[in-house]
Amino acid sequence: MGCKNFLKLCKVKYYNFSLFHSVQRNLVAQTGDPSGTGKGGESVNGLLYGDQARYFDMELVPRMKHRKVGTVSMVNNGGNMHGSQFFLTLGEDLDYLDGKHTVFGEVSEGMDVLMKINEAYCDEEHRPYQDIRIYHTVVLDDPYEDPSGLEVPDRSPEPTQEQLKSVRIGADEDIDDFKGMEQEKVKEIMERKEAKANAQLLEVIGDLPDADVKPPDNVLFVCKLNPVTTEEDLEIIFSRFGTVKSCEVIKDQKTGESLQYAFVEFEKEEDCERAYFKMDNVLIDDRRIHVDFSQSVSKVKWKGKGKGVEKLGDKDEEKGPGYVLKDRSRKQDPKYDLLFEDDDDTETSKKNKKKKKHKHKEERDYSDSDDNVSAKKQKKHKKQRYASRSRSRSPVDHRRKQRRSQDRDREGDRYRDKRDRSPQKNRHRDRTPDRHRNRSTDRQHDRHSDSRYKSEKHRR
Numbered sequence: 001m002g003c004k005n006f007l008k009l010c011k012v013k014y015y016n017f018s019l020f021h022s023v024q025r026n027l028v029a030q031t032g033d034p035s036g037t038g039k040g041g042e043s044v045n046g047l048l049y050g051d052q053a054r055y056f057d058m059e060l061v062p063r064m065k066h067r068k069v070g071t072v073s074m075v076n077n078g079g080n081m082h083g084s085q086f087f088l089t090l091g092e093d094l095d096y097l098d099g100k101h102t103v104f105g106e107v108s109e110g111m112d113v114l115m116k117i118n119e120a121y122c123d124e125e126h127r128p129y130q131d132i133r134i135y136h137t138v139v140l141d142d143p144y145e146d147p148s149g150l151e152v153p154d155r156s157p158e159p160t161q162e163q164l165k166s167v168r169i170g171a172d173e174d175i176d177d178f179k180g181m182e183q184e185k186v187k188e189i190m191e192r193k194e195a196k197a198n199a200q201l202l203e204v205i206g207d208l209p210d211a212d213v214k215p216p217d218n219v220l221f222v223c224k225l226n227p228v229t230t231e232e233d234l235e236i237i238f239s240r241f242g243t244v245k246s247c248e249v250i251k252d253q254k255t256g257e258s259l260q261y262a263f264v265e266f267e268k269e270e271d272c273e274r275a276y277f278k279m280d281n282v283l284i285d286d287r288r289i290h291v292d293f294s295q296s297v298s299k300v301k302w303k304g305k306g307k308g309v310e311k312l313g314d315k316d317e318e319k320g321p322g323y324v325l326k327d328r329s330r331k332q333d334p335k336y337d338l339l340f341e342d343d344d345d346t347e348t349s350k351k352n353k354k355k356k357k358h359k360h361k362e363e364r365d366y367s368d369s370d371d372n373v374s375a376k377k378q379k380k381h382k383k384q385r386y387a388s389r390s391r392s393r394s395p396v397d398h399r400r401k402q403r404r405s406q407d408r409d410r411e412g413d414r415y416r417d418k419r420d421r422s423p424q425k426n427r428h429r430d431r432t433p434d435r436h437r438n439r440s441t442d443r444q445h446d447r448h449s450d451s452r453y454k455s456e457k458h459r460r
Helices: 002-011 044-049 111-118 183-205 231-241 269-279 314-318 343-392 395-420 423-430 440-459
Strands: 022-024 028-031 071-074 086-089 102-106 219-223 244-251 258-266 290-293 300-304 308-311 323-325 338-340
Touching: 002 044, 002 071, 002 102, 028 111, 219 269, 231 244, 231 258, 231 269, 258 269, 269 290
Parallel strands: none
Antiparallel strands: 022 028, 028 086, 071 086, 071 102, 219 258, 219 290, 244 258, 300 308, 323 338
16 A cells, blocks of 8 residues: 555655754654645545545555665654554664564665765754755556546655744755855955854853954064063063063973973054064074964953953952961861961961970870880889799709600600611612621610610600
């Protein structure tokens, strides 16, 4: 039914001037609604028999699936019914569309046109900014018989005002804004657009107070300076073009050394322009300097959205926050309170710190002396305790100790004798040059050691 419905609607020129009202990149491109809203359209039965036959049932078991680019499928209206709307797939392997929309054909020619549709720029609702339309339909072969009452026009009818009505860019409208312009002017416009986009980006990340803020026109940026060049030198050199309001050589915050670039502010913009044209690539202190208009907005304060900006003075920059810690001696609370104090308050706080520091030092010395006294007493008691133990020992205990040491010595001698009499040791001894000595002496020595061992055992 899907093929027959599509062919008959093409035959009666129902799809002429229909918009592609939804284009989702690498997914689908949907059309078939003459109203262009995506909510209209009806089947060929609706044209013949009225609203009661506006839709027809979808195929519950489709034979074809959404597997390749260019598959043509009828759109489900939400109730498993189809009307006149259809879509073309712009991606492969869209299996999740199977069973929800009925496939009835595929694109055989014109894949390049389909890829151009896929690259169309669309809004959040996937509607193209420039209209994409079906201008004409031609049926090459129709195997189905025409239903009774179907009127086929001889030629394509003219589009109505409702069909052509659109708030988007026309399909046949030329959107080349640079047509007829010179290349230099086109380049200037593109650079201006790029600068504006960069300024908006810097505003978002917080580097600029406002995207529309502009640097002052009376300040020059001087770079490639010699480290020995001072602010006074630059002021004398640039003052020949006009009155110099300020001259600042940028220095490192830690070392105080020159970073070899500076800003020179003039009282008049004309003087600044003359210095720009005359001082570029001039030799100063054996260095060729480079001069350009300043792009810095560090001395510009933003008043608010739409309120403009104002220039900060040197006095505003020199003012610091003036925050000091309220109480440094308190250790219980890890949080510190910030308090704005005068010079008198800071002096009194320094005096209090010195007193507290001296007091802590005295307490520490006193505690160290107490620890030394207690340590000496412990050593003295320990010596006395060892002396009393040595005096309490009796002569009997001393003799027992001597006997134990003698027994240990005898056991050591017996172990050495056994080791000397081991066969493995004798085997190695035979290999020595003294193996031809008299072995009777060895037997006597063994007999003597056995008798001594027996007598010691009897004594015990």
